[in-house]
Amino acid sequence: MRRALRWLLAVCVVAATTSVALAADLRPLVQSLGTGGYAGTEKGLAQLSEAGDPAAVPVIEALQAGDLYVRKADGVVVIARKAGSDYALTDPLGGASLGEAPAGAIEKIKVNNALRRAISASLGALTLMSPDAGIRRSAADAVFKSRDATALDALNTALAKEQDSSVRRAMEQARAAITLTAGASDEDTRVAVATLAGRSDQDALALLSSVASSSSASETAKAAAASAIASVQLKLTLWGVAQNLWYGLSLGSVLLLAAIGLAVTFGVMGVINMAHGEMVMIGAYTTFMVQELFRAHAPGLFDLSILVALPAAFLVSGGVGILIERSVIRWLYGRPLETLLATWGLSLALQQAVRSIFGPSNREVGAPSWMSGAFELGGLTITYGRLWIVVFAFAVFAALLVALKRTWFGLSIRAVTQNRPMANAMGIRTAKVDALTFGLGSGIAGLAGVALSQIDNVSPNLGQGYIIDSFMVVVFGGVGNLWGTLVGALTLGTLNKFLEPYAGAVLGKILVLIFIILFIQRRPRGLFALKGRAVEA
């Protein structure tokens, strides 16, 4: 939006002197966008971008954003933007206000995929001279993608004036892509191959391969392409390994988040907590509720909703956990198996409760803008959402570690779980510590729910998908050892991701399970076994 306005302003200034005559020429072309359905719009768009007039840019941008409408009364094409309950109409050429109209009086010019592609290509060609380097760069990328030979002249003109080196490189690559696609002299081909060799990605590889296998290219060009392909492939392979490591880390941190609450309730307290997954689910639903509140009352602050959801989910899940502990679990200490039975029953009831309250279908949890999209790091694609989840998982782990090792509360927890009567004798109120510990584990599960709501379904079945993996992680790492849970989660995640490309997703998972079974044969107490007499009990 802001970008559009700025560009609009620039266009106005540049075109101020000549605009009257040009706008008159564009008018019938703009008008033709509104007739003849998708095909008509596409034809109009083609003519509009052929005219090469920057004044057309705001029109095309409005079309892309879905703001271009036809006024039903007279068939005039207008830009309409929501203003209160009505729409404010403006002239697409020049931006003069045309008053307001109700929704029923105007009809949107529909856009499909083919049109979207055409829009990107023509905007690319038309915005190569934009004063904003960022826009010029994305314009060059758009041309690279479309490989539209008609943009070549505009590209050359833009290159002649370009000062910014990174934009320059993007433009040269775009030109190289056009050259290779359209076919060119031997000299040009070789220059293009050299340019593209610097861009070590799949797109470059595809273009280079087309040279290497083409019949028209000379032997020297082919040889240059072949050596470029070899170097690109090597880089891609190395980046591929790094990418897999990242995926492994990311999957591992999801497993860590899911399992870390269980490491407290099961690992530390010995409760076989089958309702752990439901605590995660409750956290996810809390996120949904918080977001609903934001949507209703403060849509402008939506990006902060996740930050508010974190403490809310911790408190809600933790509260439910304390309730469960006080009403059910506390009668069952020392009888781990019965906790399995009771928590299984609770998990069924909680799922059904959520289903009755929120309905069985998925709920929409939106991603704040700082968790959407991805960035490139060398040859790595890292999505912001996953990055934050990795950071968050480690932060939660560290916080829990500090809480258990460095606070009085943590000390009491360790005392009670290690020797209950002794702790009691020392004046620790064990019942209270039990309740708070279970609440802590459940609250952490709730935090995991906030994170998982960003990547998975928010449905009553959410928890079921993670409960088995969580138990595997805790047991693999060694019950009662937080470091074990950390290492276990990361090992299993990475292993899974390295197996997946070779064995496929299903077989990969089966192999990981077999690995766990065999590993437990070697180390019957998990990776980080607790030692000492208490273990045998």
Add this chain to the structure above:
Amino acid sequence: MLTRFFLMGLDRKAGVVLTILALLAVLVPVSTLLVPADSPFHLSIFTVSLLGKYLCFALLALALDLVWGYCGILSLGHAAFFALGGYAMGMHLMRQIGPRGVYGNPVLPDFMVFLNWTELPWYWLGFDHFWFAALMVLAVPGALAFAFGWFAFRSRVTGVYLSIITQAMTFALLLAFFRNDMGFGGNNGLTDFKEILGADIQAPGTRVGLFVATVVALALSYMIASGIIGSKLGKVLVAVRDTESRVRFLGYNTEHYKLFAWTLSACMAGVAGALYVPQVGIINPSEFAPASSIEAVIWVAVGGRGTLAGAILGAVLVNFGKSYFTGALPELWLFALGGLFVAVTLFLPKGLLGLGAQLMARMPKSKSLPNGKPADQKGM
């Protein structure tokens, strides 16, 4: 010798269980096939199949109780043995369809035909013979249990670690059987059976026959299990459950005892699965789901762990409740079922069979710890 073995473990409770089973084996066929349909004593075929299903689950629960209640091995993967037995039977029934499948292919099951398999995979060979399938019903779960137990018990994997790797085992099998490339029909599983041992599988006579077979299998397994428990072997098993290391120090090779009980239990579960499949008409990988195994544990706990009759009672009761509530309270039945589990744990720690004992124990003073009951202990 054998008769002594069987009779040794039989006490009065066993007498009652066997009497009830015998009554079922006689009364059900009579009231289904002979009593006219409008009489209040008539049992519909639907009910017979339902009862048959419950008893298959009861057999699974009995098998599980043998290892968990008496040997202290909490298996969260017993449904895997059940399902493997079921698949062995299902493969036989698939082969029996012959050219009556929708494509009319005399050898290949329908799901192979439309996924363009050209010949039967080697592991399907032999299943056209009933004796071979029957052997596999015992051999496949037995072999898996033996191999799994051999490694796990020798490595002294115990307690929750053992439980979780049994869970990993059934989960891995679930994923494997879901794969269509495995040649077991993927998610659709095996279904649309036509006949068993030459009899139409949907005919009332066949269904009653299958029911009676289930009752007989359950009774036999009950006798075997109580025979073992009453024997010296049983005493060692109970000792292993209560303190394994002490038994080991006394010179017993506990691994062998555990392995025996474990493998036998898996075979029983396999038989249960094999009887289950023709009665419900489908076998599908979801039987391997970890939740199914956990449910089986819950049946045992509801009925009373460490009492064979309790396992049977729990399985029948919980499944009856499930059938009833899913029809009567379709929207709320999970609350009812979940509430039942919580209530049983809180108020009936020894299960339903323990309830009577608990009430009795309050009145007279004398209280002894019978050898069949697990002591209140930390282990699982």
Add this chain to the structure above:
Amino acid sequence: MRTKQATSVLGLGAFAGLAMGAMMGMAAPALAQDTIKVGILHSLSGTMAISETTLKDVMLMLIEEQNKKGGVLGKKLEAVVVDPASNWPLFAEKARELLTKDKVAAVFGCWTSVSRKSVLPVFEELNGLLFYPVQYEGEESSRNVFYTGAAPNQQAIPAVDYLMQKEKVQRWVLAGTDYVYPRTTNKILEAYLKGKGVKDEDIKINYTPFGHSDWQSIVADIKKFGSAGKKTAVVSTINGDANVPFYKELGNQGVKAQDIPVVAFSVGEEELAGIDTKPLLGHLAAWNYFQSVENPANAEFIKAWKTFTKNDKRVTNDPMEAHYIGFNMWVKAVEAAGTVAPDAVIDSMVGVSVPNLTGGYSAMLPNHHITKPVLIGEVQENGQFETVSKTPGLVPGDEWSDFLPDSKDLIADWRKPMSCGNFNVKTGKCGGKGT
């Protein structure tokens, strides 16, 4: 010791008696009926509840509306709802319960092939009627089942045609959940694409388990496959729960519809309700109905639905329309036959034609499938689909695919005298391919 055992024994005996009594009660014949019962066999719990609960609600609404119009044959309809709990053997058990205990006149239900395969023998044995409302892989035609969802030729093939013609797609990723519907659909599509000259190396097939939630590697693979210089599209038969994480990952990794469009056969308005659709703008779905279709019948249906559920945000989708069509067909057939007796209804079903919600009529064919229009829609920012293509006429459902070697010679026709679900036109015999 003795007393203890005695109590246990007593308890056991008492229980056995109770259970038997309860069984007898369950089996007691139903009393004289002054209503017509209709069974609804959709999972209300477990993994499938997410999709099926809506269908239960829509059936209740349709039955309520029919009763307002005076019911059927002068009798009120009564819905019998059971919960098969996403458990396949339980589907068969509940189907048997509905047919024998509740004596329902027809059953509307099931979702996924395995549930249908599980109940199929029950319906054939007890001669019941089942209306199956979901798109499926075909390769089946039963006398007792009416398939109101799409067969592959009513969904998959038109979608691929659209991509080939309008989007000029040359390279294909066929991604699906590993079960029979995606497997069969992909087999059909593979044969179809190869028939159109697509080379082996331009087709990539990928299967994932149910509920797959970590799509990072697969989406990256799709991007890689799609950057080979040829226009690439993904044909997704990914099922249910796995879709939300899949689409979230697509959005995050920036796979835009204008570069690599994804066309889905199992993603409708209901599934999109759980996702932020802004990054998914322009991805496609092929169905026989979209909520966004503008015509009076649909507007009325949507309004009734929102009123019935007392929720303005509830969406409608394709399987709901299939139940709408199926239910109205059943009502019409029952009224034509003058009875709810299965044989009479089955005979009068074929040829029944009722209005669908996209502005035309759907007719029941002799193979127990129906005629439908095929719509291709693009995802919009508001979670709805915008129709970008619609077949000019109605497409008749083809149960035996012409693109699979073993089924191309088969047809189904349940009219007398043929009355056969797998008639072989080559051998002129009923009973499949034969030897």
